[in-house]
Amino acid sequence: MTVAPADLLPVMQRSHGAGTLEVKRSGGATRIARLHQSGNARIRVPKTYGKALEAVLINTSGGITGGDTLAWTISAAPATETVVTTQACERIYKSSGDTGRQESAIRVGAGASLFWLPQETILFDGGRLQRGLDVSLGEDARFLGLETLVFGREAMGETVASAFFHDRWRIRGADGDLVHADDVRFDLRGAGETADPAVLGGNRVVATLVFATPDDGESRGLMVAGARALLKDATGGASQIGDKKGGKVVIRLAAPSSYILREQLLPVIALFLGERALPKVWSL
Template identity: 45%
Template sequence: MIDNSPACLPAAPPAAQRVAGTARLFCGRTGGRTRLQRLYQDGSAKIRMPAVQGDPLEAVLINTAGGLTGGDRLGWMIEVGEGASASITTQACEKVYRAASDRAETRASLRVGAGGRVAWLPQETIVFDRAAFARTLDVELEEGAEALLLEATLFGRLAMGERVIDGSFHDRWRVRRGGALIHAEDFRIGPDIAARLGRPAVAGGALAMVTLLLVSPRAEALLEPARAIVGDRGGASCWSVGRSGKLLARLTAGDGYQLRKRLVPLVELLNGQAGLPKLWSL
């Protein structure tokens, strides 16, 4: 006789520990420059600030777990006060690994006061085969505030012989100025990622891509120089948004190295005197 009572059944394997982290940074302008006012960190989400001589304040986001997989959650909140300026980047490329179940999620929320400026410049996200990932960027700008927003994604690393065949990827942006929605987009791809990236109307076989948005009165003046950098593997357009402007650029490339060759000068152009975050040059 087989005893199927609960006491005799094999124990279920323990649930895998998941990444959970939240970090919040609040900065404001005091004493003639932007300074940290409040900082909160929980779980695997950490923020460090390199020493800088003046504005903008630089903040580096760190996921101490070393990557993401199904069920992991990271949240970032950045608030820049009136007249203040901050540049946000990451310590390294974020890696999204194969998901056994569920999906990994990151959420970033940016708030910029009147006359303030934020540059959201994380390094590339590397998506591996059979990964499941959703990324959300919510931005609230007061009147007179400016923003430079960037998200870059690599579907595998060509130099490492990696290919992304299947998976799920969702990138969602919502940008508001003075409470009014000025930019919204949702990019979804999967489950057959490789096949869809190969379509001419999607990426034409490119494995690396970036979306970059500038909200600033300088947008129109920078359009033609931006187009010269973007070249024929991407595009750039500009619109009027109230008393400001909006420049949207997209780039694609065969790998991350080719993408950076155009992305670096484009960020230097659109970010003005602030240029590149220090970690981008290491």
């Protein structure tokens, strides 16, 4: 058998995409100020009748594998209201060795509210992803961030024995001080590791929700009480951290299936959205 030299072997095509959305306040409503998209990144702004502008992020390549890159930049001007979601779940496919990368940079102007609500990320066996979320908040800005990770598709009977996933969050306030820092890292190298009680304990879906708000401790306490009441039968918890000048609410959940977790999350998301409409793509 003749083996082709390494420089003659076919090189697998990688996908690279970048999307930028800037919104402004105009005529009493939040409107597009600038939209740019390249590669496999697309941004759609459907017509809605609520208070907030809704943006839907799309990865036309259908997922991320080793060597792929995807970058989102969202900038919200002062006093705007924006809800950002994704058209579908993001899929992290088996990699031949390289690590896929996704970076999201979000700027929220003074008095603005931005709700980052992507649908679930599904990690396939052999998948590798490095993901970062960098948020900068203006004075009295509000930010709700949610990320959900699914270990394989339960309906297909998939298991994830080997995979790498690193999710890094950094949220900073108007003064540049750190409001929230989070690093979640899975480096799986054998079947059954996620079943360990110290890891997932038999669950296959995990979610983190962070609400950074200028509200005082009493208001945050009411939010936590409301969330706990909605999540009384869920695996996880809710807490609030901060002082009279503002702080955050943090919720972490785990569930045996994405459907169960979504059932639990929907009323909690609606709680934090208030009068704003839940994106239609999130409907069960």
